[in-house]
Amino acid sequence: MSASSHDSGVEGRERISLNTLYQLQQEAPRPKRIICPREVENRPKYYGREFHGIISREQADEILAGVEGAYILRESQRQPGCYTLALRFGNQTLNYRLFYDGKHFVGEKRFESIHDLVTDGLITLYIETKASEYISKMTTNPIYEHIGYATLLREKVSRRLSRTKNESRKASVTSEENTPVEKITSLVRRAALTQNDNHFNYEKAHNFKVHTFRGPHWCEYCANFMWGLIAQGVRCSDCGLNVHKQCSKYVPNDCQPDLKRIKRVYCCDLTTLVKAHNTQRPMVVDSCIREIEARGLKSEGLYRVSGFTEHIEDVKMAFDRDGDKADISASIYPDINIIAGALKLYFRDLPIPVITYDTYSKFIEAAKISNPDERLEAIHEVLMLLPAAHYETLRYLMIHLKKVTLHEKENFMNAENLGIVFGPTLMRPPEDSTLATLNDMRYQKLIVQILIENEDVLF
């Protein structure tokens, strides 16, 4: 979805009220640069002739002569080396401490030129003075639900949901065939199933970054004009949604990433990737597991023996470049350890591990419980806290690793060995503390081992 398709939703009657802020921006006083008539010594090279040297507030006031939008720069009398912007607005002279670090700024926004800074400042002052009450109420009646973005989103969601229903029915048939031993109460198990039903409808927060819009833009949350010269609002770098900074706090976590904006597969946030590809799990995980189950389950030391680093990097590049079309078949990578290595690398490269930073310490605490039944219940409870896409990925991986252990006679890999390999791959402590990692290592291993051994009842 492109940014322009968002814009098209705002029209008609709504547009009239939206124009209030737009008109105010047009009416805002324009900057009038008052040049110093004399040569000023010690003028910083990044200021022009609007710099008047060391003068008092009163002198600055006189020079501005009550003209709205007039401005000069001066050096502080009391603190030489400190610079002030003196600006006429609303029949008074406003003084701002001015900073420069390659760009000019008085607050958050950074400007290429003093002229831009003053232009933006005057627009902001004017709009915030004239429409403060209006602005404070902007977010109370959002149009967000009514515009194109939300409609498109709803269509996508309902399409996905209908697919989900079919798939989950299939899943439940298979699980009934090999009825697992009931170790945990049926209540807990039902909770796990409910979680599974939602697996496609993952929540994802928008990834808002301050953005400078060229040409007039309207907020896609409150439908109002986004005023100012630069940094008028924020844009989601995953889906392209444009909103006021103040509105971004109210936008629900319904980001539907645009595949065009997601440059890579590796190192991309897990939920972002699955939403962009509209898949249940990261397709790297599905592809690699499919390949390994087709030809690698009996391979000695599967996941423990490492493949050639360069070849693993090759696979990573192929996924980044070709997505789900990446060819990882035996004709190109006969050594299955390369595929296993690529899968482990995918998990290691995640910005947020499969077992998230938020849940890390809860998992470690659960692992420390000595009573096996209580420990299992505790682990199950923490599993429920994982974001849906993480939960689903972990569930799928554990089903796969369980299959690996069923071939232990050939591959010599049991749940404990796999725990050693996957523990630090699936969970990392929130702070990079070597000591914590060393202490936690045996619990990381234990968690994965327990997840594999009890995959059928835990998920």
Ligand SMILES: [Zn+2]
């Ligand atoms: Zn978004």
Ligand SMILES: [Zn+2]
């Ligand atoms: Zn807004």
